[in-house]
Amino acid sequence: MQSEPGKTLLRWAYAAVAWLAVSFVWHVQMGVMYEDTMDPDDGTPVWLFLSYDALIVLMSVVGVVCVLATVKPWGRRAPYWLVRAPLWIGCAVLTMRGVPGLVENVTTATGLTPHGLLGMEKEAVDTGSWDFWKTMVINGYFFLGATLLVPATVLSRRSRRTAKTTRTVDPARPARTPLDQAEHHALIPYPATGRRTRATEAAAARGAALADRAEPAQEAEQGSSAEDRHEARRRAMADLRVRLDRGREERADIPNRTVEGRTVHHRDGGR
Known part of the structure; x- marks a missing residue:
């Protein structure tokens, strides 16, 4: 219109x-x-x-x-x-x-x-x-x-x-909740070299900070009492920490897999 x-x-x-x-x-x-x-x-x-x-x-x-x-x-x-x-x-x-x-x-x-x-x-x-x-x-x-x-x-x-x-907003595209944004930033992969960069560390930190912000609609669904909301936030933060640790472990294995692949390659070449 x-x-x-x-x-x-x-x-x-x-x-x-x-x-x-x-x-x-x-x-x-x-x-x-x-x-x-x-x-x-x-x-x-x-x-x-x-x-x-x-x-x-x-x-x-x-x-x-x-x-x-x-x-x-x-x-x-x-x-x-x-x-x-x-x-x-x-x-x-x-x-x-x-x-x-x-x-x-x-x-x-x-x-x-x-x-x-x-x-x-x-x-x-x-x-x-x-x-x-x-x-x-x-x-x-x-x-x-x-x-x-x-x-x-x-x-x-x-x-x-x-x-x-004026910024154009697509009404057909649903907006991200803070928890969705936290998950998105937390799962951003590091470069293939396995080195951590300031951008990826900052993205993970922003994701953790956004997880503390609960939407009013989420609060209504999670419970009306302060204890229910606190418990819901605690579970969300625990789940986020698990995801962060899992992502760090996977990124830490990237250099090892790369070195192992190169070693096998050299051995095959030596044969």
Whole structure:
């Protein structure tokens, strides 16, 4: 089950993908019907218009892939910078394109800046014309893209940090009790040379210390009285000592068996 931050990231990411999909379709249509889209009085060369339109189409496709990579399992295999860099570039472009233009349209429509935000228009802008409202719709669409892509990018970064700092626990794998851990550490074999090392001695000591720690569930099963719990711990420690002594005896026999094997080998070679 996903956490609340994960669900929030999914909502913002899918909303940004929907915006990018509309942008893709919009600019593909503009490229196909460039004769109707281009202003004949603008004087912009056709190749420049089509190149710009193709760039927007390509950026929309890359944006969809990068946003989906932040919420899909296959995105974890992609390099971090390969996903993050296009997203932050897209956030910067949409913010610089949509925010100033929409602010200027709003202030012009409300009469605060009738000659434009910078006052560069010689005459007051006709707020009732189709061109003015078409420009406001376009700027509003870019502003909407910024408000969707920026949160998706920021949340994906926080989600990645959380995933790094959170330890994943497998619920299907039962946890070890202190007695199981003690037995595990106590039976760690020494190297084949038969020499004791600090690591193996420390592991055995940790195992003995862990045996003194009884789980609440084990205490409930072993008895409720202090005498029963003390007797259970005493039996556990006695069993652990037996296992430790047996392991030390087996490890002590390793050098003897090795020497005997070499002696027999030399004798066979001498024959």
